[in-house]
Amino acid sequence: MAQYVYSIEFKCPIIDCGPRLPIPGAKYTAIPNTYVGQSFMFECMDQFTLLGSSDMDHENTTVVCDSTGRWRYGNLTCSGARCSDPGTPANAEQITDGYGIGQTINYRCMRPGYSPVPDVTLGCIAGTANDAKWNDTVPKCLDTMPPEFTDCPSSPIMVNPLEEITLTVPTATDNSGFVTVEYTVKSTKMWFLVDRNITYQAIDGEDNTVECIVQYKVKTVDPRPTLTCPTHLTLPVMVRSSQSINLVENITSNGDLTINPKTLQYDTSNINTFTQVTGTATGKQGQSSQCTFLVGVKADACLEETLVPLVNANRICGGNLEALNCKTTCKSGAYFKSGNSTSISSCTGSAVWSGSDANEDCLVSKVPVYSYSIKMIYEFGAPISSCKNSFRTKLQAELTKTDSRLNKACKKSLDVNYKLAVENLVAEQNSAAFEKADVSAVLRVLDTDIDQMKLTQCEDNLKTYSVEIFDFDNSDCGDSDIENFEIVKSGNSCSDEGYSLVTSDDSNVVCLPCGPGTFYNSTSKSCEDCLTGEYQDMANQKSCKKCVNAIESVSPRRLQSSCIENCPDGFYRIEGFCEACPVDQFKVDNVKCSPCPDGGSTLGVNGVNSKAGCKAPCQPGYYSTTGFEDCTACPRHFYSAAGAAKTCTECAKNQITTEMASISNENCTQCFNNTITLPLPVPRT
Incomplete structure (x- = not known):
């Protein structure tokens, strides 16, 4: 069996008891470290008595750092004199570790903005007679927070030269609720020739202060910024897709420029429409110029959309945006005013259409009527003044019978029987012979399936058989004979008012409105x-x-x-375009603008619609930043001799004026030894 030998290195953590306890009256000598096993001799300072032991079984004053990481003090302590409670000011609290010698007190004020004055730390120190005392007096809680301005301007206030303004005193607040504001000028109404700072000081009840310095800067009388707009702008539509234009590229200015609208989107739906564009340029001192113009949209390609919509025809086009050919075919029964039923039109790339019917719709036709206008003279045996009405009634009744001789007239020698209607029958006594009657009427053919040759034969029948057709007996006027019969007019006509006869390209005679x-x-x-x-x-x-x-x-x-x-307000028509009236002019009517009267001005604005938009020049003794209305009287000690003044001239030193609106330096009078006393509106420099 294999045997293994392991080598393990063990490390023990260092036990540190840390700093020694701050026991009042204790006197510590230096020790090399504060680790476990380190010890020191516990001692007390003079005027303190050592009491207790670090070892409960023996009287021992050695303090040791033990293995628990604590100093073993036991019940060791130093007994000595103590300071009495020094007291606490109103609305404050003590922060202390005790009243023993070496211990301290700090104070914290409870009201916002209040602080201990003086802000010191009280220390309990040993006295000379084995007693203890505090090293300083108890502070007071006083308001130390300065007031605050809530609306002190952070940027300079721009004013016009000599313009009377009312100063606005900034608002101050304070945590105490009590504050006053003082300032360095005697009046809140002032005017300025030069830049000036006005100081406002806010003071509370404890004399805490804060300043607000308001800067007034006099505007320089800069000229209005330059601004150039086109008189008009035409946007060509050359494609069917939507296009856009950035109008900034068409306006130039040396000021800050704003344009409304800034961009335009347009397509075929905008052709022949106009949009008004306005540009405004603003200078550094607020001077402004304004211009306005119209932007029109025009077709510049062959677009079928530019042709009139069709109702009574169909249109077929072929080609492209540079060349387009269209054939228009009228629907059944409809024709162009020329009588044609088809039309060919063509377009070049500049949207110019050729062809007489290029932009027309077809007209719906009506069938004409064929009629014969006749005149007859009836002769009676006696005057007919008393019976002419009954004769006309009898004649009307006989001619309008469905089986009358009139409706059989055209059948004689014809294979068709045209039906005729009697219209506009008139029968009057002849002015030369009282026993005769003049009769006129229109005989209209009711049939629509007619033949010109047969209609001519019918006309011949009417003439041939006129006596047989139109001679009636049993009239109240007695027997009559037809002395004369004639057809004065025959042919097609349009029965509806406003319609005219036209011969169509298919040889039909039709009525077109x-x-x-x-x-x-x-x-x-x-x-x-x-x-x-x-x-x-x-x-x-x-x-x-x-x-x-x-x-x-x-x-x-x-x-x-x-x-x-009509051109929009402020625009007039010139050479077919609407253009804005020039600067310093106003619109009179749709074709004319006129200069502002008496040398007036529109203050850099074009397109002014009426005389009310003109500003009159300031009269001598008055001024404005533009030289035109609204004008202000020159203050005392200043004058303006010319009209349209943008400022006033100050009298020489030691000279004053007694009135405002002076018009000459002759109004300035010498002031010797203050014999004349008048308030000066601005510091004399």
Whole structure:
């Protein structure tokens, strides 16, 4: 069996009793260490008596560090004089380890912000007569926390030169609840020519203080920042996908620039729309300039979306954004105003369409009616003034009978019997011969399946058999004879007002209404184009629609989009574009801007809509940081001689003015030996 030998190194931990106990009156001599087995002789200082033993069985004063890590003091102690309780101030507490010689007391004040004064540690020391006493007096709890300003400005306050301002005294608080604020100026109303600090001091009941120094800095009269905007901007749509533009790239300024909106997203749905953009530039002293302009979106490629939507036709297009060809085919019964049922249109890359019907919809047709306008003269044996009404009634009844001779007229020598309706029958006494009657009427063919050759034959039958058809007996007026019969007009016509005859490309004669962009003039009996400022997006209308918020419209005026809207407020139309009125001008009307009156200014802002946006220049004796309204009177001892002043000029040293708003240095008077006493608004430097 194998045998193994193990080598193990054992280490014992060091037992340390640590520092010796701080027994009042004990006197310790130096020892080399505080480990187990170390010992020392326990002794007491002068004026103290040693009592007890470290070994309960023997009177032993040797103290040993034992294996438990404790000093074996037993009941050893030093007996001597003690200090009495020194007392505790109000709202405080003692922190002490005892009143024996060598022991101490510290005090802690209980109220926030209060501290012991003086802040000392009381020590109990041996007296000269085997007694003990404290080495110092008991402190008092006093308020030592300074007040605090809650709204002391951390940054300088910018003021305009000579602008009267009301000083705001900062608010101070204190833990004691009592605080006053003092400051170095006599009035809270001041104006400044130079930078100045004003000191405010807060004091509490224990004279604790804190300062708030408010810095006032006079603004320099800097010019407004430069700002340049385009007069207008047109964004071309050349693709169908959405595009965006960063408008910052179109505006330049030497100030801090803000733009609203900053970017624009646009696509085919935004074509022919406009967005107003406003840029504002701000200088270091708050001076600002502003400009505004319109951004329009325009098609610059062949986009089918730019064509009018179709209702009565179908459109098929082929090609690309640079070249597009479209064929439009009218639905059954519909035609273009030209009578064509198809149309070919083409586009080049600049969105220019060719073809007379390129942007039109087809019109729904109606079937025309064929009619004969006739005139007849009936002759009677006597005047008919008393019986003409009964004659007209008899004639109307005979002609409208379903089996009347009129409805059989066109069958003679024909293989078809066209049915005729009598319209607009008029029978009046002849003005030259009272025994005669003048009769006129329109005979309309009711059949729709008609043949031009047979209609001509029917017209011949009406003439040939006129006596047989139109001569009636048993009239109240007696027997009559047809003296004359004639057909004054025959052919197709449109029965509905506003429709016109058109020969279609398939050789049909159809009735078409007035199309979009036109209206039917009932006076001239014709279709007329809508006037500028109007449009019409529907067919067969008797008037055009007024463009809303627009002064004109472009031809063809088929859609509301043909209306050119009035320019927005502050804009006027020039060379077809809406541009903002220039700086220092205001809008008069849609085509004109005028300069501000009396040398006024819009203070760096363009696009001002009315004269109210103009600021008048300051009059002599007044000033403002811009030189224009709102203006402030020059204070005493200052003057301004010219208009539009941005500051006032101070009188020479030892000179004053008796009034505000002085307009000349002649208003400054010499002050000798203080014979004139007036309050000075600012320190004279």
